[in-house]
Amino acid sequence: MAQTTITTTTGEEATRVTAAELLINSPDPSSPENAINESQFPEPLWKAAIAATRFGYGLRPGELQIIAQDPKGWLVRQINDTSTPDEIQGLSKSRDHLKNFMKAQNEGREGLFKFRESARQNAMWEIGQHELAAFNSPNPFRERLVRFFVNQFNLSGQDEMMYPMTVQFEREIIRPYLNRTYYHLLLAAYQHPAMLIYHNNNRSIAPTSPTGDKIKVEMNESMAREILERHTMGPQGEYTEMDIKGLTAMLTGWTVGGLGSRNPGGFMFKNSWHDRNQKMFMKRIFPNAGMMEFEAAMDMVARTPRTAWTLATNMAKEFVSDSPTDTLITHMVRGFLNASGNIMGMAHAMIESEEAWTPVPGKVKTPQHLVISTYKALDRNPQNGRDLVRQQTQLGQPPYQPHMPTGWPKQSAHWVTPDLYADRIEWLTQIAAEDRLNAEPVDQGIAVLGPKLRPATARHIAIAPSKLDSTALLLCSPEFQRV
Template sequence: MVQPYPKQFPPGLRDAAIAASRFGYGARVGELQGIAADPQGWLLAQLEESAVPADYFQGLRDTSEITSQLVTAQASGDAALQALRRSRSTESQAEAKVHAAYAMATGAPFRERLVRFWCNHFSLSALNPRIFPLTYAFERDVIRPNLRGSFVNLLTEAVRHPALLLNFENARSIGAYSYAGLKGAAALDDRLAQAILKLYTLGPQREPTPKDIFSLAKMLTGWSVTGPEEPNPGSFIFRPKWHEPNAKYFLEHSFPPSGVLEAEAALDKLGRTEQVATYIATRMAQYFITDTPPSELINSMLRGFTDGANSLAGMAKGMVTSEAAWSPIQSKIKTPEDLVLSTARALGMGGEAGGMTLRAQRVLGQSPKHAPSPEGWPLQAGAWIAPQQMMDRLSWTGAIARRGAALMPDAPVTETALEILGPLLSPVTYRRIAVAADRGEGLAVLFASPEFQRR
C-alpha cells in the first residue's frame, strides 16, 4: 500500500538532496540519509581528496606515445591521419567507458563535476583531427592533477600541454625576427593567444586589444611539441630559435626578453587579475547553480579564491559555503550528461553501465569530448530545452524506466522517489507516481518530473 506524502522530513534532508543533485550526479537509493548529517561537509570533504584515481586509469596509454603517433601521422598526410583514427577508435571508446564508469561509481560526484567543468572550460573536441586522441589525456594530465591548486598552475599546465599546442597550431608558430624567422620560416599564429584571452581568462566582458593578442602570441612562439625523431617525442619543448626576441608589452606591462619565461610570466600575471577570477567564478556558478548568479554568491567564491591563495579548491569552497547556493529553487536544467548519469545512479547501475551511458549521451546530443566549438558545451539552461530536445529526453527516460523497473527492488516507486529526491519531490509528482499503472510507468513519471530533470 502506498503511504501518503510525508508531512515533514528529517532535518538536513532537503540540503542533502540539493547537495546530491545540484553539485553531484544525483543520489542513489539510501544515500541521502548519510549526506543529511552534514551536506556541506560532504561536499567540502571531496575537495580534500585526489582527483586522480589510479586504480581506474591504470593501463591507459601514455600521452607522449599518443602524441608521437599523432604528429607522425600529421606529417605523413590525411591518409595516415585517417588510419590512426581507425586504429585508435576502439581504444578511445574503451577509455571513454572507463571515464563514464568512474563517474557512475564514484563516491565523490562533486569532485567529478568539477573535473567536467574545467574540461569544458578548456574545451577540446575529438572531432578535431589535430588532437582527437588527446582529449582524455588532457583531462588526466592537466585537469585532474591541478583541480585543487591555483588557477595560474592550471592555466600554465594547460597551455604547455601538446593537446592545446596542437589544437591551436602553436607548435608551428615562429616569430618574424627569430633566428628561424629571419631565415624565411616566419609563421606567427595567434589562435592560442586568442583562446587564452577570450575563452580561458578575460571572457566576453573585456575584449582583448589586438596588441595584447599579438604580444601574447609573440611570447608563445617557440612553445612546441617534440617530433618523432627528437628525444622524448610527443612532449613539450621550447624552441629558442623560433622565439620572437625583444621586449613585449602586454596588459599595460613591459616584459623583458627572457625566452620561455616570458609567456609563463604573462600567464602568471593574467591568472592573478581580479577580472579573470570574477569570470571563472561566474562560469562555475552558472555551471552548478544558476544562469544569473547573485553578487553575494560570486563574492563568496572570490573570497574563497583569495583566502585560498588563488586556489580552485578555495573558489569551490566559497561556492558551497554561500547561502545563495542552497536555494530550493531548481533553476538549472540537467545537461544530457547529468540526466543520463543521475538516472543510471538512481536505478542502482554501476560502472558496468558505462557503455550504455555513452550511447545515451550521444543520442541526447552531448557525446563526451565532442563539444561543437572551442567555447565548449553551453552553460545556459536554455540551450538544452528546445522542443525536439525535450521530446528526446522524455523518450529516453521512458525507455530507461521500463528497463530499470526490473532492476529496482520491490519497494513502491514512491519510496524510491523519496529516497532519491527527498523533500525536493513535490506532492503533485508523488501523487502521479502513486497512481501509475505499473513500476515502469511510475519510474517514467519520476524521471520526467521537473524535480528530477532540474537541479
C-alpha cells in the first residue's frame, strides 16, 4: 500500500511529509468538535472518511483518496443507482415458495418435513448471498438504506415459512420501491404475502361479511396496529383504538391466494371476507369501497407530518446519532415533504445537513457493520456469504432474525453490553491474528480511517510490540468501533 503524503505549509515553505509522520507528531484535538478545524489533514479527506464509515460499510485501503474527490457526490450517486446486485439476481420468489409449501402440506408429514429442510437450507444460502451483496456493492450507502427499511418492516424469520420470505421481501419490496414514495412502499409492503402471513392478516375475516356471517371469526388487529405504531405515525402518534379498529376493518379480505386460486401464493383481495360497513379512521368516514378504503387511508397517513417525523427520527438514529437534534430531523422532514414523500428525498436531505458531517462519533457499529468493515479494513474477501453470516451471528446479530418484534435496536448501548462487547473484542483480536497485510501499521490505520485516526491511537499503534498487537489495537480502537 502506497504511503499517503500531505503538504504542510510553514510561512513560505511547503513540506511533503507522510500522513503517518504527520499524525504521530500532531497534538490531539482539544475536543472532538474541533477535530477538523485543528487537523493538518485537508477537509476532503475528513469528509471522505465520514462518508465511508458513517453512511457506508467502511474503507478498503486505497478508497479514501477516491471518495475524497467528491464525498457528498459519492453518496448522492448511490441514492440514484437502482441496479440490483449480481449476487441476488435470479433467487427464489415468495410466490413459488408458498406454492411449494401448500403442495407439501397436501403431501402429509413426510412432504412437509422435506419442504422444511429444503426451505431452511435455501434461505441460509440466500441470506449469505445478501451479505455478499452488501460486502461487494459499490453502493454501500444504498445497501445500508435497504437494511434500514428491512428492519423498519421487521419480518423476523423463525420458521420454515417465514425464514426464506424475509430476504424475498427485501428483494421484492424494499429494493424496487426505495426510490418511490413512502406511500407506494407501504402499499406494496402490505400486499406482500410475507407481511400478511406474519401478522395473520391472511386469516382476517369480518364477522359481518358474507363469509364471516356463516362462521364464527374475529378480525386480527396485528397488522393495523403495527402500521400505525411502527411503520408510520409511531407510538406517540395522534391515533386512537378506534382508528386501529377502523384500519383493521379495511384490511379484512387482504389475503394470500391458495393453490386453486387465480394467484396462488400471491396477494388476493377476497371481497366476501371484507367488512361492508363504513369505517371511521382519523376522524374521517370511509364508505364501503373494497380495497380502495385502505389505499386512501395509507395515502392520508403517508403524507402526515407525524409519519415524516417518525421516519426521519428512525433514519437519523440509524446513521447519525442515538439522539438526533430537532434541527436535523426537521431538515430531513422538509426534504421528504419537498420531494412529495419520496423516500430518497429524506436520505438526500440527511447527507446535505451539517450534522451529518460532524467529526464527533454518534453511533457504535452494529455487528453487521463491524464484520463487513473489518474485512474491508484488512483487505480480505470472505470465502462465501456464510462466513459473514456466521461472524455476525457470533457477535449477536444473526441476519434477518431480530430477537424482538420491533427489529434490531437503533440505540448503540444495545451492542456494547459487557457480554456483547467482550465477544466483539475477542473476535477482533482473533481476526487480527490472521492478518497478512504488509503495510506499516499506522499507514494501514490511515488507509481505513483517514484523519479520524487519533494521534494518540497512532502513537500506540506505532510502538506496539508486534504487527498482531498493532492491528488489534487499530480494530479495537474507539475510532474503528464508532462512526
